[in-house]
Amino acid sequence: MENVIVLGGGPAGCVSALHLSRLGYQVHLIAQHRTSVIIEGLSIRVLEGLKNAGCVRAVALLGDPVPRTASWNGATSDANTEQLLSRREFDAALLADAQASGVAVTEGRIVNVRSTAEECRVQFVRLGGAYSEMRGHFLVEARGRRAPRSRAVATRGCPGLALSRRFENCAISHAGTWIASFPKGWAWFAGDDESGGSLQIIVDGARGSWARHSNLTPLFDALIDQIPEIQQCLGKNARAISPVLVRESTPYLHEKPISEGVIRVGDAAFGIDPLSGHGMFEAVGAGMAAAPVVHTILQRPRVAELARDFYRTRAREAFLRHARVGRDFYRSEQRWSDLSYWQTRRDWPDEVPAHAVPAGQVPRIQRTAVIENGFIERREVVVTANQPRGVRFIEGTPLVPLIDLIDGQESVDVKEGMALNWLRAQHIMGPDGLTVSAAQLRDNCTVRRRTE
Numbered sequence: 001m002e003n004v005i006v007l008g009g010g011p012a013g014c015v016s017a018l019h020l021s022r023l024g025y026q027v028h029l030i031a032q033h034r035t036s037v038i039i040e041g042l043s044i045r046v047l048e049g050l051k052n053a054g055c056v057r058a059v060a061l062l063g064d065p066v067p068r069t070a071s072w073n074g075a076t077s078d079a080n081t082e083q084l085l086s087r088r089e090f091d092a093a094l095l096a097d098a099q100a101s102g103v104a105v106t107e108g109r110i111v112n113v114r115s116t117a118e119e120c121r122v123q124f125v126r127l128g129g130a131y132s133e134m135r136g137h138f139l140v141e142a143r144g145r146r147a148p149r150s151r152a153v154a155t156r157g158c159p160g161l162a163l164s165r166r167f168e169n170c171a172i173s174h175a176g177t178w179i180a181s182f183p184k185g186w187a188w189f190a191g192d193d194e195s196g197g198s199l200q201i202i203v204d205g206a207r208g209s210w211a212r213h214s215n216l217t218p219l220f221d222a223l224i225d226q227i228p229e230i231q232q233c234l235g236k237n238a239r240a241i242s243p244v245l246v247r248e249s250t251p252y253l254h255e256k257p258i259s260e261g262v263i264r265v266g267d268a269a270f271g272i273d274p275l276s277g278h279g280m281f282e283a284v285g286a287g288m289a290a291a292p293v294v295h296t297i298l299q300r301p302r303v304a305e306l307a308r309d310f311y312r313t314r315a316r317e318a319f320l321r322h323a324r325v326g327r328d329f330y331r332s333e334q335r336w337s338d339l340s341y342w343q344t345r346r347d348w349p350d351e352v353p354a355h356a357v358p359a360g361q362v363p364r365i366q367r368t369a370v371i372e373n374g375f376i377e378r379r380e381v382v383v384t385a386n387q388p389r390g391v392r393f394i395e396g397t398p399l400v401p402l403i404d405l406i407d408g409q410e411s412v413d414v415k416e417g418m419a420l421n422w423l424r425a426q427h428i429m430g431p432d433g434l435t436v437s438a439a440q441l442r443d444n445c446t447v448r449r450r451t452e
């Protein structure tokens, strides 16, 4: 089997490496280990993807979900939870998981990358300073926001910067997260149950205005003064225990998520606004999708374009979905809609509804590219308003054959199960059988094609 080189050891790189290794490839992963302490929140949806990839050590690090209190547009809600993690420990555990599953992990700084359809070469400096080169058949670019991209961005959102700092002796009395909007942006505070906390303030990053300042402490303190909810979390005795760290948070979509011999995964393909809290979810999902795409390109070159198209479409749709959901959330904060930070974000990326499946075209059965047995295949799926990518299986039951089976019966005689419940919830099934025939569901798709 060919060998694949993965650049970067965050969630996207590690999950891609694990899945490629499972498909039989010799996988080499080169990454610089994370040194700075960054706290992030993991949405519960990521767990399944991590477990599925075999990230046992990383999953074992996760504690119980903590409550999330949001203060937005003058109202406070606490309906959500998230799991807090230190990215330094989490990423180290991901790398250990990859290594334990047969991925060859090398610590080093990548300095040069070249790739053609036949071969790719990576030059890097090993931990001790030795200069090395590695050759492979395919590259997985997973260096996150540090992956080279300056001239190749298809779409870029409003510039954003995240300033963060850690504190001790905070006033909070239980572990949790607090998010609060303010005239210049928004803030996220993650507190632990020992009165420690990590504060991140997101502001407009136009022309690197903040990054140019040599001493960010007074600016950071001045921002805190504008956010009463965060002042309450910190209290009077909080003491900073780290310098102010600056991270770029501008959303962008790379022009070529996949090209000759290279696939970009995670933040290397597209970066989303941290407001979504789904960056790691998308990185893990991209890692899961990248492996069958690479496998199809290398083993079934005749259908390589189907795999590339699947991956390009997937990246674009995910990026735009997050951008539009983010736009609607920014719009829901109406107190400062005339101020620069809020004004620019309420108009980007466009006016298309976030869940844009035109009424009358769903539900429908559509033939589309899907992942099956490690390859990209074209199969029939059921598309609904809230599942625009389509659904093929519910709890292991293939939906389209189930619909065809029910359609061919005089009376409904199918074992009850999750798949039937799902069809009922989508109003495809009523008490007496299908509410719309399989032919009509397929016709909906034909109508769509004619009008496209």
Ligand SMILES: Cc1cc2nc3c(=O)[nH]c(=O)nc-3n(C[C@H](O)[C@H](O)[C@H](O)COP(=O)(O)OP(=O)(O)OC[C@H]3O[C@@H](n4cnc5c(N)ncnc54)[C@H](O)[C@@H]3O)c2cc1C
Residues within 6 Å of the ligand: 007, 008, 009, 010, 011, 012, 013, 030, 031, 032, 033, 034, 039, 040, 041, 042, 043, 091, 108, 109, 110, 111, 142, 143, 144, 145, 146, 147, 162, 200, 247, 248, 249, 265, 266, 267, 268, 274, 277, 278, 279, 280, 281, 283
């Ligand atoms: C301010 C901010 C807050 C965020 N908060 C959250 C949150 O709460 N929840 C969430 O889910 N997401 C959050 N995100 C998004 C999340 O951090 C990313 O989406 C996610 O880490 C992407 O994973 P990745 O594997 O693609 O890249 P990364 O996690 O960035 O990993 C990149 C890897 O490449 C390595 N690397 C880079 N350059 C080189 C080089 N030259 N040589 C060798 N190795 C290299 C790095 O060391 C690292 O191992 C946030 C993002 C920002 C900017």
